[in-house]
Amino acid sequence: MFRVMPAIFSTDVKIPVGTLIGGILYPFGVSFLLPIFVIILVKEKEDRILVMMKMNGLKSFTYYLTHYLHFYSVHIITTLVFVITGLIFKMEIFTKTSPSVYIILFFVWGHIEIALAFLFSCFFSKARIALVVTFLIVLCGIIVSLASGSLYNGSNSAPLAYFLWPPFAFYRCLNLINIASVNSIIPPYRLSDLTIGNEVLNGILFMIVEYFILMILTIYLTNVLPSEYGIVKPWYFIFTEPYNMMRKRGHNSKKKHIKKDDDEDIIELERVIVEIDPDEIKFEDNDVKEERKRILENNYDPDSPLVMKRMRKVYSNGKLAVKDVTFAVDKNIIFGLLGPNGAGKTTLISILTGLYPQTSGFATIENFDILTNMQEVYMSIGVCPQHDILWDDLTVGEHLLFYARLKGIPAEQEHAVTLQALQQVRLEAFRNRLSKGLSGGEKRRLSIAISLIGNPAVVFLDEPTTGLDPEVRRLIWNIINDAKKGRTIILTTHSMEEAEVLCNRIGIMAKGTLRCLGPQLRLKEIYGSGFKLSFSCKAENVDIATQFIESLLPPTAKKLDSFVTNVSYEFKTENGLIAKLFREIEAHKNENGVDDWGLSQTTLEEVFLRIIGEADAEA
Numbered sequence: 001m002f003r004v005m006p007a008i009f010s011t012d013v014k015i016p017v018g019t020l021i022g023g024i025l026y027p028f029g030v031s032f033l034l035p036i037f038v039i040i041l042v043k044e045k046e047d048r049i050l051v052m053m054k055m056n057g058l059k060s061f062t063y064y065l066t067h068y069l070h071f072y073s074v075h076i077i078t079t080l081v082f083v084i085t086g087l088i089f090k091m092e093i094f095t096k097t098s099p100s101v102y103i104i105l106f107f108v109w110g111h112i113e114i115a116l117a118f119l120f121s122c123f124f125s126k127a128r129i130a131l132v133v134t135f136l137i138v139l140c141g142i143i144v145s146l147a148s149g150s151l152y153n154g155s156n157s158a159p160l161a162y163f164l165w166p167p168f169a170f171y172r173c174l175n176l177i178n179i180a181s182v183n184s185i186i187p188p189y190r191l192s193d194l195t196i197g198n199e200v201l202n203g204i205l206f207m208i209v210e211y212f213i214l215m216i217l218t219i220y221l222t223n224v225l226p227s228e229y230g231i232v233k234p235w236y237f238i239f240t241e242p243y244n245m246m247r248k249r250g251h252n253s254k255k256k257h258i259k260k261d262d263d264e265d266i267i268e269l270e271r272v273i274v275e276i277d278p279d280e281i282k283f284e285d286n287d288v289k290e291e292r293k294r295i296l297e298n299n300y301d302p303d304s305p306l307v308m309k310r311m312r313k314v315y316s317n318g319k320l321a322v323k324d325v326t327f328a329v330d331k332n333i334i335f336g337l338l339g340p341n342g343a344g345k346t347t348l349i350s351i352l353t354g355l356y357p358q359t360s361g362f363a364t365i366e367n368f369d370i371l372t373n374m375q376e377v378y379m380s381i382g383v384c385p386q387h388d389i390l391w392d393d394l395t396v397g398e399h400l401l402f403y404a405r406l407k408g409i410p411a412e413q414e415h416a417v418t419l420q421a422l423q424q425v426r427l428e429a430f431r432n433r434l435s436k437g438l439s440g441g442e443k444r445r446l447s448i449a450i451s452l453i454g455n456p457a458v459v460f461l462d463e464p465t466t467g468l469d470p471e472v473r474r475l476i477w478n479i480i481n482d483a484k485k486g487r488t489i490i491l492t493t494h495s496m497e498e499a500e501v502l503c504n505r506i507g508i509m510a511k512g513t514l515r516c517l518g519p520q521l522r523l524k525e526i527y528g529s530g531f532k533l534s535f536s537c538k539a540e541n542v543d544i545a546t547q548f549i550e551s552l553l554p555p556t557a558k559k560l561d562s563f564v565t566n567v568s569y570e571f572k573t574e575n576g577l578i579a580k581l582f583r584e585i586e587a588h589k590n591e592n593g594v595d596d597w598g599l600s601q602t603t604l605e606e607v608f609l610r611i612i613g614e615a616d617a618e619a
């Protein structure tokens, strides 16, 4: 009798270790870079490094391309580590699946991850929030994909809508090739399996299409989403920009045949024309009005590095921050832009350095229009911001080299230019020191060196010595004074002493209006009360001393203070009066009981306080 050999059934319990690891660990392992990429991008926005680089000529395209290459290199390295570890530990997904399949998958995922990071970075301005939110998005994505994975197993394909979110498509593909590699029924994936209708191929194709959509969306959102700095375009710019470019091209071909003055008229006609509101400019003094007339009638030196015509800024919240400001600044000059907090100085400088667009008006730097030739403008300006924007882990020399390259300095001149900048700010000995190891004053000097690199025609220094000790301030004053040769420096400061020492010409703003403009002496002449004479005497001599001094002063002299033994007067000088005062007081002070006396001129601080006081009274 023959009997059929009984089949032997195995009773071993098979734990799908590979599937479990593949389903849970792989998505985590390949997604952790996404939050890291996002915080790198957002941190550069938050620390204003991005805006600083842009103000030094960095093009958005170059910035994003550099990050793209950087992120993709990191992705390749981590993927290699991931795959090699998988091979060492004999994980089926890597040992059984054809390498070409997971190479294609990881290749596409790297691009998707970067596109997602660029997109997410548009929505955040704080790195911490960006980290938490992106991490939560990744985590939720993995949990949802794990939960839904059990629905779509075996012969159940995921619906195509499931692939609309790129990470789902990626996790699904990863899961499918992982299941095939550990499953004895389905053969491991080969490249030839990726045919029309195959779910992994569907996932890959979806990701490729989504990649382009994400990139286009990112480009659109970086242009229209409001950020703290930078020019924001209207949501419809994709429709108007091609039209404007075509119009401009038409204009340019016409412009070749028109002389310069006509050319300027065309440029101005393209601006929003706003009637001068007499209310806005009624607090300008005569010198400012004269300057307005001079500039609007084009009676200025055509080589003036900085010209502003009717610059006006209304913020989106309706705040009128700059009112029709019009002036030009010449070469070899330090121009002090002064004013109390909220006067509109930062707004004006931010417009000139391309951070905000003006609402109306026209400005040129080195004859480049700040609205249409911003790239050339960036090459002609240097900016030292109020707070140092430096990389902790770059040395002083590396900072300067980096900005020299941004400014387009030819490679063979880079080192000479860097050395020159170091010498200008007396930082030669610190060339190889990391910026985090510098003192406050040394950091300021490095920021000033950055603003001077590439020999820009116009340098903006925003409160360069705030918070520094008197010795370092004086050193920086010398540096600034030396740096003005051959260029224009626009200095904002709250220190009247600094303005008095450094500025050849001063403009004082208050409540968005340029109230006065001119060399220091002129401002002191108009707004100063002239001279101040003080004397001190013994209490019993006050009457005789006062009588004596008053007999020498003009009748218009005003008594300011009279504290027991100290008396002071304010008066306008007349021809020969100062010499007479010195002569007479020195000759007769003893017999008239004057112990001590002094004469001083009006300070810039007094001029400033008077203008600000008037602005407050008028408000």
Ligand SMILES: Nc1ncnc2c1ncn2[C@@H]1O[C@H](COP(=O)(O)OP(=O)(O)OP(=O)(O)O)[C@@H](O)[C@H]1O
Pocket (backbone or CB within 6 Å): 315, 316, 317, 319, 320, 321, 339, 340, 341, 342, 343, 344, 345, 346, 347, 348
């Ligand atoms: N982004 C903004 N949105 C709305 N209003 C703004 C914005 N930035 C500034 N302002 C307002 O515009 C006015 C001018 O501000 P701005 O910062 O230009 O003054 P400032 O003279 O530079 O002052 P500070 O010396 O304090 O830097 C202020 O009333 C300010 O509140």
